[in-house]
Amino acid sequence: MTPVSTFAYSAASNLLTLTWALPLASAAALALFPRQRVSAIRRFALAANTLNLILVAVLTVLFFKSPPVPNTSSGGTETMLAFAADHEWLSVLNVHYLIGVDAISITLMLLAAVILFSGTLASWTIGAPGGTGKVAALASSENGAKEFFILLQILAAGVFGCFISFDLFTFFVFNELTLIPTYLLIALFGSGRREYAAMKLTLILMGGSALIFLGIFGLYFESGIHSFSILELSQVRFHPDFQGWAFPVLFLGFGILGNMFPFHIWSPDGHASAPTAVSMLLAGVHMKLGAYGCLRIAMYLLPEGAGMWMNVFLIPAVVGVVWGGFVAVRQKDLKYMNAYSSVSHCGLVFVGLATLNLIGLRGAVLQMLAHGFITATVFAVIGMIYQRTHTRRIPDMSGLMRSIPFLSVVFVIAGMAALGLPGFAGFAAELNIFLGAFAAAGTLARMGAVLAVLSIIVSAIYILRAVNGVLHGPPKENAAVLSDAVPVEKIALLTLLAAILVLGLWPGPVVHRIDDALMPILNNLKR
Amino acid sequence: MDNPVLLTQEAWSSLQTAAWAVLILPLLSFLVNGLWLGRKHERAAGWTATALLGATLACALHVASGWRSLVLQHPELYPSRTALAWEHVWLNFGGNLSARLGFYLDPASVMMIVVVSAISFLVHFYSIRYMKHERGAGRFFALLSLFTFAMLGLIVSGNLIQTFFFWELVGAASYLLIGFWYTKPAAVAASKKAFVLTRFADAFFLMGVLLTGVNTGSFDFLVVNGPAAAAELNRTLGAGLFAFKLLSVTTVLLYMGAWGKSAMFPFHVWLPDAMEGPTPVSALIHSATMVVAGVYLTARLFPLFAAAEHTLQLVAFTGALTAVFAAAVACTQTDLKRILAFSTLSQLGLMMLALGVSIPTVANGGGGAVTTIANTAGYTAALFHVFTHAFFKSLLFLSAGVIIHAIHSNDLRDAGGLRKKMPWTYISTLAACLALAGLWPFAGFFSKEEILGAALGNGHFTFVAAGLLTGGLTAFYMTRYFVLVFHGSARTHASSAMNADHAGAAHHGPTEPLLMVLPLIVLTVPSVLVGWLGRNAFLKDMLPWTSSATAPVEHLEAHAGFPWMVLVATALALSGIGTGLYLYGRKRWTAGYADDRGPWLYRILRDKLYVDEVYSFLIRKVGSRFVITPADWAERKILNASFDQGGGVLNKLARGLSRYQNGQVQRSVATALLGLVLLLALYFSGSPLPHLFGSLK
Amino acid sequence: MSTPFSTPFLSAFLPDLALLVLALVVLTTEIVFRKHQARWTARVAVAGLAAVLILLAALPLPSGGVAYAGYQVTRSVVVWKQLFALATLATILLSRSYFRNGHSLRGALANPGAFYGLLLFSTTGMFALVSARDLLTFYIGLELATLPLYALTALQPRNAGSIEAGSKYMLMGAFASALSLFGISFLYGAAGSLGFDALAKVASAQPSLSAQPFLLAGVLMLLGSLGFKLAMVPFQMWAPDVYEGAPTAVTAFLSTGSKAAAVAATTTLFLGPLNLPRIDLGAIFALAAVLSLLAGTLGAMRQSNLRRFIAYSSIAQAGYMLMAFTGGEGSEAAARIALQYNLLVYGTASFALFFVVSLVGRSAPETIPSLRGLSARSPALAALLALSLFSLIGIPPLAGFLGKFLLFAVAARNGHYTLIFIGALAVALSFYYYMRLLKEAYQPVQTAENRGAPASAVPLSPIRLSLAGKCAAALLAILLVVLGTCPGMLNFIASR
Known part of the structure; x- marks a missing residue:
């Protein structure tokens, strides 16, 4: 057994466990609250999520302050984990609670923590009488807040658990843990065709899980070492025949979760129906689990399979980039617009992965972060606008800039970030992806790169269409009665914008450590 | 190969501090006004922004003088007149490939930062009065400063990534400023059009940037423009019908960016519409600064473009086409600002033409094509024209702003007889018009002569003809503009009321507010003088950095050989003015037809050759009907429906099963x-x- | 080999004997306690079963087990017996309220002595079944386990459905018995003995299946007969009718205890002497698993009757469990662990489900629409329902996930990846049909969406749980979570 490599702060592994235990514990604690005390419930949820944000921020700082990992550029294929811990869990199947983080997972955790924090603030009106408009009966009654926050916290626990797990079984458990809260949050607290959307989302995601499940069993039994540990499996050279079928299975499984064309059909309905915080968390973080799994599990453990199949997967990735944009142009519902824009942007993540070079992979990771922050911001603003106007249809709105300037300005900024304006996170990510794609070997990759670059035109079209339609133009008669963002909402949005700007203006330090984390994966791909 | 020298530590000086300040002060203005001041104290916002921009101008001048004394006076240290004030790595891509943020000083960038900060300062100052009664003035100043910051960042970038970075930012600032009056549907549509169209071009530009970086291993202009990079790119990819020269493809892609930003035909359609924005914005962004960014970029990459086989021909061709087309269209427009916009297009075309005609002779050396640039007169002329044009065109826009402010209309047909009421505006507009028409001794004369001389010197007679034609048309439409605005009698209620009844004018405030006229007067000076003052400095120093030392000599000799050209050009300009005076001064013609009447040529030109209609057809009919609609249909009816259909099939199977399993024991046993x-x-x-x-x- | 009177012999067989005695005693309590007979019979049965469970747990057993004639007791057999006893115990606890008037729309149960006695006799049969060392004991155990169930199914004489179900069940059971007798006789013909040891020797000595058609025919017939008990396709068609017609408590026992016995019997035979890698029984089990998953899934999608729904769901669950038999040689221990653990968690979830059903069934027919508004009537009960359904689907961290994971792992071990994929897809689809219940439970009662149903038809009264009910609900909920997250129970089963 490969020893778990640690380089600092081994005591911090308990803090790492706390990142998922805290939301879970808060969910349990919330269950004890009397349901009428809505205010206390959301304050408690906010406190828990603020604490978690601080916790993850501290861990991130500790991580980035620690010295860089040695030996990565010299062909090492072992992922070095910070804050690692390893406990046997189920001896029958050699399942371990193996946790730790590298730069990729810690940054994604920070993403999750920030979005969770902002999401909590953005759902401040859940449970308030008449707050969310025509949502489910549960939400409009005073009973909603309790269930809502309990489910949100469970969802968060699953997400954090995934990012720290380096044991496939544990990873899978945490991944599946997110399904039910997602389903219930949409089905109970959503809007529109919420039950249909929730069921569609869950069924397709469970279909993806079926593939992941299959792949994980394959890895376990075909490795010959009967281990679920990613660290140990990464050192195994699987038979090419096995890689030939297991890679597409795993990549597709995670790809479905990661919103890959043509399996993205769960996401627009799901995101459009979900309540604001859930849309934020789903599109911003949960979807990233898919791309993260593609990178961390499919590509890292089955590098030869990646070599065989990546050109094939490039095609749906590029098609998704273009397709999502085209369909987004036609959407009238703001949430659908953003959901299809997510299809396009998540397609870019897969284009980055398909380059199989450092710049492209780094671009993919950056794009996960960038898209996470940006799409969460857009969903948050859309949700807040919806609360005020009770509509999300672009044709029904006009000239909101005059009545709700703060939200409108944030919408413009987020839109600009989404269309890849330099200075925002999206540009740094897209630049790397495009460069990686142009640098990748093969005509196909370059053709893909050309199409992917051209997609920035389409993104400009649909985003400006939304911005112009909703914010600009002559104000509607009833616009004067709308009230601008309250402090709670402002904090939520400003936190997200700050993240987008920081990542967009100073990507250097983050990228440097992400490169370190990508080197083992890249070295595996090269061997 | 000359390398630029990063100003060394002992040379760390006020120059570098000033260089930082040039970028930080406008940014500070943006942040202060955007986040705080602009929302509470709109008056203070204007003054604060103007003060900060004044400081920027001072810093820019300091940078210029510092560059002059540190760099230009030391050719032994900086043979290419190029230096980096400072540079930081923004993102590393492995190897030597990295995206850097720096402050690049060479003759072109020094000239541009001075011009941009000066005009920006004046426009800020002018806007204090212009925006006095507007809602959201704080936002206006914040965005104007943001634009200035982005433009300055674009100018001083020493590599393609930084260029693209600020290239997009100026586009976004332009978008926000065009749509400043966001409740006006026309302004909103125009802002979207401008952004999307330039974004379209920028996508190709980005591709060119990436291809350059991937293939040459660097984004830096200094490397990219070197012979090694050109040789690296000079490959043929593909085969047969799909064979293409990588160098040509890359340079054309890079030029696409310039094409869109400088609004060359057929990407010009956004610029006239952009006039929906406030007039100061037009003066700053859509005449003097952002639109010349394309010309500037082409000049920046000039050696690379020159190394490619046909790229410069393309540049010259698009330039000439746009110059003539826009000048012809400008003769028929009735909107004050649109006339100026088409004029800008036409002048931008001339600049591009100038760059394009500097076609080098290509000598084949051993092992590959080695490029030598024989005559860079066009390069010098283009940047010289950028310089002179900035002053008189922004002056024209600002004066148009005063006129619009006074008569509350954009329409030429509403103006007339304003000479007496607006003497300062009259004088300054006259100077600008003459400069634009290219009459001696006004600024435009010199730069136009340089352009024509360069074209002639390189033997491009077609382009010379295009330039001369443009010159004649320019003189004509500016005369038309000038005469119809200031002479004759008042044609509408607004202008006649102002003429007849002074009380009415007092009601609207002074006709020529001092704060607005002051910048006009200030700008009149360079419009008259910079031509003959700047000419020698440009001829001496404004050279692409790879050119040989002999180039300027050659250039001067070439120019001296064509004295008759000056006479021809002047004669054409004068005849244009004469025709204008004859037709409009004597009231033979009015500004235009109110309806669809008029000769066919007039109609075609008035309708701008129907380019907008072609776009509309392409977007609405082709793009929407054959791309967007099918994609949307397939998304709903194929992809999403397949999920629902799958559910339906399962449901049917389930029904069949329950029907089969009817509880009969016989059937159970039989099964x-x-x-x-x-x-x-x-x-x-x-x-x-x-x-x-x-x-x- | 132990003698009948040695200590290991006693510790091995005492629980079985105790259970037999208990069954007889319970039959006669009716005579002793004329008044409150239902309550006292139940008390005696519960106490007795608790004693049996203690005996099973406490009595030491040599590691190799104890065998005497056609009967053997090993540590893994004890685990089976514990499972059966637990299922019976839970059934008795669940059924107590059905003897009271007004506690079910279908009418009260009568004859508590007969009811509990038959239940305990069935359990005794199961004990014998897993302890069998030859086909004769096996057959006797099988019949003893099944015969009382026919009677139990029909033990609600005033309910026509109950009678009909009982007779259908008995007809089908007779058919199954015939099959097993056929199979046993073929096997006897092939092996010349009924003993498992001899059977194993013959089975493993055959070079190919064509050499011994009788052996194969016998194996397949026995498989068919066990397929009835398992409700495995194509022998599953009785299940929905019987589950629907039987009294709720009996349905619960059918879907847990009886299913566990069928699985145990299949394990005893097909992971024991009849583990025939050469004729690739794994492929047959895989085929049966896929078909059962399909039939269960499709069937469950459209049911509105809760007990019919549960029947189909149990067919699908049988499909998952069949996957454990595809592991091939060397997977016996893993398969047994997976099955026992899975039955434990499946049983727990099922009883949680039946607990909810029994409470809802007091005032409404046991249909899915009756669940509407449950979350408003009793949030705790709705939560228990949710937990139980999520566990049945196999959502972590609930116990059902680990159970399924173990089953799939056995199939994966031998490379049945297609089967695993289908199984995982079935999990996804099972989400669809299980969620139908939960959707109703969390559906607000008074909305525009239930415009079809008059408000009065929906019982709105809050459901109040007795203290014992609360304790049971809490215990079940805790078990569902703890079994999935704490490896203790799994390790215990694995150590046996």
């Missing part, structure tokens, strides 16, 4: 027996069917 017998039979027959889900091992 069980059948299954058992079938299994036994299959097993004994050796069929593979029972192993359908068997092990893969």
